[in-house]
Amino acid sequence: MPVNAAAKTKKRLPLGMRNSLIGISFILPNFIGFFIFILIPVCFSFVLSVMKWDGFNEMTFIGLDNFRAIFGQSAFRNSLARTLTFTAVTVAITTFAALGLAVLLNKKILFKGIFRSSIFFPYIASMVSIAVVWRLMFMRNFGPINEFLRFMGVSDPPGWIATTQWALPAVMIVYIWKFMGYYMIVYLAALQDIPVELREAASIDGASGFQFFWRVAAPMLKHATFFVVMMLMINSFKSFDLIFAMTEGGPGQSTTLLSLYIYNRAFIAFDYGQTSAAALILFAIIAAATILQLRVERKMSL
């Protein structure tokens, strides 16, 4: 396909041809793989959103019926609302935590490496075993978390994943715990880009760490922050593994996020049309949020 595009460009714009070919030569190795293994299946699943299909027998075109059907289900509407809450909270807290930790651990601190590693550690642990461990941590009567809360004087600590009210917050805690280390690293990488001279200049001027951060570092971290927020947002919207392994969406449906709803549509209800329709809605939300964010970023960099 890109070769085609290049050929067309050649006829009309002979001057741009060279540039185009060079550009395409950079992209091609990745694009071929991306096109075959990702783009085609994705496009195919989009087509499914207007079809009725059980995954095997012939499919039939049914227009927007799938969308009507899923919007009619309270399970879908609730999971959508839940996903928005989940995303808003986890993105906000994780970003702040990651930034704070990165700034702190970018200083001259003894055992910096050990601190960094221990905060990064959760990110590398496998989800299957993490889920087992955290369920135990959250046990109502004997779990370490509630024992600690009681020790701190909370007489009636929450029932966490044994209640519909606290299950989602519990999942959020684990999500933040697991991912803040990775985004801390992203921020750390960005902080390294702040030229040494700037820092030296700031310290000669007698600026405190705090002042330095706000006046010098913060503007330079803008780029990284946009990136962190965007990635976090996309990943929170899609998050599946943690919930699947930790609560399976329960109790009731209190932790059934959109991704799990989608999965259940496919593998319990075997309705691939509705699966794709729900996914398309999730996609539209993520796309809208991303475009909005890119707009803001562009405006701010002007």
Next chain:
Amino acid sequence: MIEKKNRALKSAVYISLIALAVITLLPLIWMLSASLKLDKDVFTIPIRWIPANPRWDNYVRIWDKVPFLQFTSNSFKLSLTVTAVQVLTSSFAAYGFAKCRFRGRDVLFFAYVSTIAIPWQVYMLPQYTMMRMMGLLDSHTGYVFMQSFIAFGVFLIRQFYRSIPDELLEAARIDGLSEYGIYFRIMLPLSKPVIATLSIFSFVNIWNDFMGPMLYFDSMGKRTIPLGIRMFLGQYSTEYGLMMAASVLSLIPVLIVFLMFQRLFVQGIATSGMKN
């Protein structure tokens, strides 16, 4: 006076850091403790952090129970290959998207970015069908193809490249460097931090990927560690002790990779002076 205040502040920072580190590590400490217990003792209530008589045997038994050595070598092979292919092709493509001008570039990039937003569960069935048609089921090659070209890598590196000023490249072009020369001599060395970030992301993702290998690898000889861990979670009985021992072992290589790449962040400082 200032000194005293500073010292108080410093100790406060250290205390909170230590507290935070302990809290983050607590679940992993439990994992370690459970890995030394009998299954029936894992859930004794209240939790016993230090096992009464540690059962080191768990770490020996996992090698017999499942072909753990094979799993480990498969995990290494796949994680390293996918990371290498992804970092290489992604950074190459990212240069095209960030610094080359050609028709259709933005449309193509939009196609890339859109796929990031689609949950894998949605297209895994069509993908499976395609892989079957290409005869790539139950093969490491197929898995590498499937995982290496996800759009995230291109997106991540492109964002970084865009922050590198065009003037720098113009200067290089005037000096007679070709686009490829610019990529290899200027962009690649500059992008060490972002490459480290992507490498860790990619390596950890593949190392811990459960669903992919679960769907694609039929034969025992092709499987990876997460599947091995999952095999202890059976329907009729769950071997938590062994499962945790396997989990602890699987953490070690990733930690090594992390510590290795952590240095790259520090090296990033030296290069950053070139920018302005």
Next chain:
Amino acid sequence: MKKLMAVLTCLTIAFSLAACANTPADNIPVSTPAPDSVGGAKPAPESDAAEPAAPAGNIRVANWDTDTMIYMPPMLSAFEAANPGITVEIIDIPSADYTQRLSVMLNGGSDFDAFWIKDGDTTKGLADRGQLADLSGYIARDGINLADFSGLAERFVMDGKTVAIPVSTGYYVLFYNKDIFDAAGEPYPSNDMTWADWEAMCARLTSGSGVDKKYGGLLHTWNALVQNWGVQDGKHTIMDTDYSFFKPHYEMALRMQDAGTIMDFGTLRSGNIHYSGPFLSGDIATMPMGTWFITTVIQRTQEGESDINWGIAAIPRPDGVPQGWTVGSVTPFAINEASGNKDAAWEFAKFISSPEGAELYAAGFAFPSRSTDATLQAIATSEGMPDDALQALKVANISLDRPMLDHVLEVNQMLGEQHGLIMLNEISVDEGLAEMSRLSKEIQGAP
């Protein structure tokens, strides 16, 4: 404009390829060696008759948790010895992911040959999607009598086709810990108890507190462990849309939970505590559980990981239900419609469902669907079984925990969610049952 063109070209290619990706699924029946298999009525037998060569080749068969099935290695070697041309390769899949993995493989058109169906109730869905080969021709050719399966085989005849053959069965019994009974001076449970008797018994057996607490009973967190007693009479199924027949059983479970005579649902659920843990460490006096748990108990006690002194009794029954009635499920074996070697796969299916296969199952403490007094006797008297097992294992009727009907997976998932809410006291029993009704109608309502 050109951008638009580029997008359109891109999408056209994608869609046409995607369309290709789809067609093979429809083509599969055609691509199999027996051309008449599309109709499904008479598969390979005729071609077999014309060419009497024995089926041969390697067949790939999907199974879960193979390691824990101690009958499997002897089964495979016995089969391969009896059928020298055929080798069997097991594709082992973790049990929690089995049903989903299987549906991806089947929908994706994978040509693996055969599989055990883990949740027998999903058979209808698989058959509706045309993924199960019709075995009728083979069954007629080889003179298999479906009546030998105590009424289980007929359930897999759909639209005149036999889509699967039952191989093993699991049903609920009452596991108990003799030491706790002895310590409490309580006689061991009889094989003829009502659930009310059981409730009272659990109260008498509960003692201690904190770490040393012994519980009279344990109901695992599956919805089956309460709802099954509602379908035990064989009159109701979980697909009824009025669930008031669950009410007495929920009331009992909640009463016992409040009294502390069974372990708390919230603790079990949030800790993801597997029932084998508390039972094998000797903290539980009685536990209703499926016969599949027998293998685990025997293995763990023989390996010395557990030292409990255990027994089994028949499952308690609701008032008015005869003695020996229990609830259970069937594991059928089916051949993939897309298999390229159905003849060889059938030889394997025939073997594991034969009397010889039944004996091999029984030798590994699994209950063959072709059940006879002899196989039951064999299981009850094998080494490691408690002395009183035979009477406990004799059953008069097995009601299916989940019937083979459309939407059964979806309804069961929903029932599981509401079950959790009731057991966690998030909603009252009446609210829960009403919600179950509403949702069940919604799921089963419009096709």
